[in-house]
Amino acid sequence: METKIMIPAMPIRGKPFTHQQRAYNFVCILFGLADGKQRSRGVALLMEMGCGKSFVSVAVTGALAVAGKIKRVLVVAPLSILGVWEEEFARFADFPYSLVILKGSGTKKREQLLRLSAEELQIVVVNYESAWRLEDALKAYDADLIIADEGHKLKEGRTAQSKAMHHLGDRARYKLLLTGTVITNKEMDVFSQYRYLNKSVFGTSFYAFRNAYFDMTGYCGYLPVFKESMRADFLRRLHAIAFRVTKEECLDLPEITEEVRKVTLEPKAAGVYKNLEKESYTQLADSEVSAVNVLTRLLRLSQLTGGFLTDDDGKAHAVSKAKLEALSDVIDSALEENRKLVIMARFVAEMDAIQELLTKRHVGFALVRGGVKNRSEEIRRFQEEEDCRVFVGQIVAAGLGITLTSASTMVFFSLDYSMSNFEQAKARIHRVSQKDTCHYIYLVAEDTIDLKVLKALRDKADLARMLVDDYRKGLNPFKN
Numbered sequence: 164m165e166t167k168i169m170i171p172a173m174p175i176r177g178k179p180f181t182h183q184q185r186a187y188n189f190v191c192i193l194f195g196l197a198d199g200k201q202r203s204r205g206v207a208l209l210m211e212m213g214c215g216k217s218f219v220s221v222a223v224t225g226a227l228a229v230a231g232k233i234k235r236v237l238v239v240a241p242l243s244i245l246g247v248w249e250e251e252f253a254r255f256a257d258f259p260y261s262l263v264i265l266k267g268s269g270t271k272k273r274e275q276l277l278r279l280s281a282e283e284l285q286i287v288v289v290n291y292e293s294a295w296r297l298e299d300a301l302k303a304y305d306a307d308l309i310i311a312d313e314g315h316k317l318k319e320g321r322t323a324q325s326k327a328m329h330h331l332g333d334r335a336r337y338k339l340l341l342t343g344t345v346i347t348n349k350e351m352d353v354f355s356q357y358r359y360l361n362k363s364v365f366g367t368s369f370y371a372f373r374n375a376y377f378d379m380t381g382y383c384g385y386l387p388v389f390k391e392s393m394r395a396d397f398l399r400r401l402h403a404i405a406f407r408v409t410k411e412e413c414l415d416l417p418e419i420t421e422e423v424r425k426v427t428l429e430p431k432a433a434g435v436y437k438n439l440e441k442e443s444y445t446q447l448a449d450s451e452v453s454a455v456n457v458l459t460r461l462l463r464l465s466q467l468t469g470g471f472l473t474d475d476d477g478k479a480h481a482v483s484k485a486k487l488e489a490l491s492d493v494i495d496s497a498l499e500e501n502r503k504l505v506i507m508a509r510f511v512a513e514m515d516a517i518q519e520l521l522t523k524r525h526v527g528f529a530l531v532r533g534g535v536k537n538r539s540e541e542i543r544r545f546q547e548e549e550d551c552r553v554f555v556g557q558i559v560a561a562g563l564g565i566t567l568t569s570a571s572t573m574v575f576f577s578l579d580y581s582m583s584n585f586e587q588a589k590a591r592i593h594r595v596s597q598k599d600t601c602h603y604i605y606l607v608a609e610d611t612i613d614l615k616v617l618k619a620l621r622d623k624a625d626l627a628r629m630l631v632d633d634y635r636k637g638l639n640p641f642k643n
Contacts, residue, residue, distance in 0.1 A: 168197040174225035174258045179218065180415045182408045186210065186219045187226075189406040194337055196226055205338035205360035207314070207405040211500050212572055213420040213602030214413055216341040217251045220310050225258040227337060228284045233307035235285050237335075239328065240312035242290040243489030246425040246609065248312070252286065260284040265293060273300045291316055295327035307336050311359060313492070314340035315499045320355030320369055332359040343500030350376065350389050353401060364400050410571065416600040419593060423617070424489055425609040428468070432483035436467050436611060444639045452634055454627035458580060461612060461630065464641055468608035469577045471512040479512035486576060486606050487516055493574050493604055494526065498552065503545070503570035505554045507561065507588050509577040517555050517576065531565065532557035538565075545569060562587035571599035576606055578616050580627075585620045614643045 170188050173179060179187065186208055188197075195201030210216045227233045238248050245264050252262055261283055265272040272293060279285050287304060294301060309332060311317060317325045317340075332338050340360050354372045357365045365372050373379075376397055377387040389397075410416070428436060443460040450456050466473060470483040490506065497504040508514055514532050521528045529545035531538050532555070545554040546569045554567055558579045573592050579585060593601045607613035619626040630640035 168192065170197050171226050171230065173222040174229050175218075175222045175255045176257045177218075177255055179222070180215065180413065182210075182413045182415065183215050183219050183222075186406045186408065187222050190219070190223050190339070191226060193404060194223070194227065194232075196230055196232075203361050203404045204336060205332070205340065205404060207340045207342070207356070207360060209342060209344055209405050209407040211343045211408075211410050211502070212496055213410060213422075213600055214408055214416070217248065217312070218255055220339055220341065221251055221255045223339065224260075224284075224286070224308060224310075225256055227308060228258055228260070233284070233337065234281070235304060235306045236287065236308045236310070237301060237304065237306035237331070238286065238288045238310045238312065239291055239294045240288065240310075241316065241492040241495075242292070243424055243426060243492045243606075244312060245288050245290060246427075247422070248288050250423075250425075258284070260286055262286040262288065265289040265297075269293070269296055272297055276300050276304055279304075291324045291328075294331070295324040298327045298330060301331055302334065305334065306331070308338070309335045310339045310341065312341045313496060314342040314356055314359075315344075315352070315495070317356045317359055318352035320358060325355050325359070328359045329355075333362070343496060343502075349387075350397065351387060353397075357401075361404055364404065410599045410602075413600065419601050419603065421603045421605070423605045423607060424493075425614075426485045426489045426606055427609050428483050428485050428611070432467070432470075432485070433610075435472065435482055436464065436608075439464060439467060439472075440612075440639070440641050443641050447634065447640075452631060454631060457630045457634070457640060458627050461580075461616075461641065464612045465577065465616065466510055466512070468611045468613050469508070469510055469513045470516065471510065473512075479510075481512075481516070485608065487520060489606050490517065490574060490576060491520065491524075494521075494524070494553065497572060498526070502572060503552055503554070505556065505567050505570045505573040505592055507556050507558050507573060507575050509558050509579050511557075513576055514555065514557055521553055521555070526553055527551045528553040528555055530555050531561040533560050535560070542567070556588070556591070558584055558588050561591065565591050566594055566596065567591040568594055568597045571597060572602045572604065574604045574606065578605075578613070578620060580616065580620075582620055582623055610643060612641055612643060 170191050190206045191197045193203045193206050208216050224236055265275050317328055338360055354365055354369055376393050377389055380386045380388050470486055471479040472482050473479050527550045529541040529551050531541050542565055544551045562584050570592055605617055607617055619629055633640040
């Protein structure tokens with residue numbers, strides 16, 4: 164008698180898009196939530212940025228918890244995305260849980276793990292670098308479900324973080340791997356990710372995998388060339404436990420999706436920020452409280468959240484790399500998905516730092532900022548040339564008369580206070596010729612003015628008036 168498949172309802176708040184429901188159904192069937200027959204311990208969600216991988220993961224987590232299958236969850240992600248997971252669970256989870264982001268020194272993180280309660284579903288969120296350093300403590304935590312976000316971080320199987328994830332994955336009953344695409348530059352990348360996910364698919368020996376699917380050619384036989392005769396077998400195994408969807412295929416997505424990534428300033432930079440915040444408020448009390456005065460003092464705070472502090476001589480000094488590191492993670496994801504990316508920033512020092520980052524990583528980019536004369540050539544290169552992967556624009560210089568529709572993802576490294584400039588900058592990718600849903604990522608420093616500025620821009624509020632009103636109510640207008 165054939166077992167009837169019954170997909171459990173999503174225990175979430177909010178209505179899923181069609182592709183998200185399909186992804187959830189796929190995972191439920193492979194995990195045995197639909198008929199009690201577990202077909203795989205791991206599933207890959209190959210969904211591009213903006214398609215809602217984390218939404219599906221929250222739903223799957225809830226379904227497993229409601230079914231009594233899990234009590235402990237481990238989410239491993241790049242440092243810049245840890246806060247996103249806290250927000251996604253708070254926004255969508257319609258089931259009881261407790262979530263902690265491991266922070267501080269290794270000792271403090273271990274102490275956090277030891278203090279966890281076992282009374283309800285426990286979710287621990289940690290970055291990849293910490294996961295391998297805490298491997299023994301995380302083994303003791305003994306997660307039932309592990310979610311590896313931006314799973315392309317595991318493509319190099321010989322790194323300490325990949326090995327740690329393999330070991331942790333061997334113990335977990337359920338595993339998810341989230342990434343835009345599992346095959347990045349070459350088929351060889353698949354082994355390590357699937358070694359974590361389900362070692363029965365491609366085995367546990369890299370050399371056996373390599374010998375089965377590649378011919379070693381070239382000088383001394385060091386160059387692997389994929390065996391075309393094995394492609395059908397390779398793809399069958401690959402897709403047996405993977406749900407794949409691109410933005411082009413998500414026809415039900417809205418025209419625009421947005422994501423706020425909260426970045427934590429380093430302790431020293433956070434201390435400098437707090438002192439400047441207090442100083443700005445004190446100075447305001449000794450002057451005329453006007454829009455001009457408020458925005459003038461706000462300017463230095465905004466510069467600091469981007470990583471720079473300007474001295475009395477007008478020279479910018481680097482004080483933080485937090486946003487730059489977060490941007491690097493976004494660049495990683497875009498490159499892995501073979502998608503172009505637009506980065507918008509406000510300040511000169513930020514533009515210099517972004518250019519330096521891309522140059523060091525050998526990423527081709529186009530640039531429009533103050534002083535650039537060949538704007539049309541820079542735009543043409545980005546729109547037409549394959550190896551020009553990133554467009555870097557200074558908001559005030561690149562917000563008008565430019566079409567950048569070869570990209571559908573835009574990152575705001577920093578924000579202009581002008582609502583008009585903000586909307587004009589966003590419109591560079593959201594134009595008539597754009598075929599994909601546009602995804603906007605805002606990098607904001609936690610517990611800083613960034614969030615207040617972003618809220619004013621998105622709500623179409625007058626930022627200066629809002630800050631002056633705050634002051635007249637007895638509040639510090641520079642506090643979030």
